[in-house]
Amino acid sequence: MICPHCSTAAKYEWKTTQAMKVDEEESKGTKIAYSTCPNCEEIVVYLQRGELEYDNIGMDYFEDIEWQKMIYPKKENFTNSDDIPKLYLEDYEESVKVLSASPKASAALSRRLLQNILREEYKIKEKTLVQEIQNFIELEGIPSHLTDAVDAVRNIGNLAAHPTKNKNTGEIVSVENGEAEWLIEVIEALFDFTFIQPLKLQRRRKELNLKLEQIGKPEMKKKE
Template identity: 40%
Template sequence: MRCPICKKEFHPQPKETHTYALRGNQACEFLLQKCPSCGDVIVMRKVGAYALSPQKGVTVQGGTTEIVYPVTDDEKELVSLEVPDEYRNDFYEAATALEYSPKASAALSRRLLQKLLREKLEIKKRDLSQEIDEFIANVHAPSYLTDAIDAIRHIGNFAAHPIKYENSGEIVEVEAGEADWLLEVLKSLFDFIFVQPAKLEQRRQALNAKLKNLGKPQLKGR
């Protein structure tokens, strides 16, 4: 994970864990972690299906985890913990570069966008523009997201800068607001690919716990 204060990466090893049973067969777990670099305390919250074991007592199965303290003012740095580190780190790099070089930030964001389309959505075409076309044609994607990704071409003026989609990571001139828009679209894409499926799985596990208590067949996972 990444410390919200000093931005250093480290492997989380919580020193304290406090778990509480909630209503509806769910549980909430608070994990306290000190950043090994700056020493600041980080508090994480995990909510998921309730489970009870003789050794550990109440535990959380599955669920989603988020940092609840400290809260930073820079929204560009807020990325859900459900996003794998390799994509999270690429996003942080693009977000950090924004202040110093919008051109570099946009190039990093375009490269990450193409990486997500190819690796997570299995959309592989000759260039980024064609991959955007295929994503827009995906009936499973919400319209707000397809519209946002389609706008990347217009805001970035792909027609005047074909290098942006032919070589997505190339550093070239950017239009006003282009780099910022790319970061916002990436956060929405993270939510679609990683966060919402995790939340759906959390709800499925909670419902299965109820069905199990009633002696009914459980829902199958993906």
């Protein structure tokens, strides 16, 4: 996953607390899962829920995690949401909203959103999302942290090996634990690079040119 602290891709070694039962009849339970980023050493904490199972010495574990939610660091909405086109922002917010209830639905929304951004903003249109991702990571001027993050999407749900998910990106299909969260993080990184940072630089340029005008100096020249 992408570390919510330092924004680098990291492989976590998760530890969990003892489960707390929430349904005696169906053996549902919740756990706290926690780990530290191997890059920045900051802690990440999730709340998990699932069907409890027990090993031969009585230790509990989840056969399948039904849902999980990051509880530290607390996830905040974009402070620059006005800079993101409404069409994309609506799909993103819906993907975040349904994450806890249905990671599969969230992942489907994020995959479709990723493809829409690549097609509309980067003019990349191929038969499959895998090929579109390949074209994107080969573009000049894309920072490595973003190409690495987008490239990793091809491994989510083993995308490259499943033609249905690869072509019909909006279809609801199974995903592994943590993959839906990763997709949302990739979308956020893409939003920042594609929309937020260029507009931030544009506003700073206007502010600087105004100051230059006030002291009688020429405006900054734009690169061709």
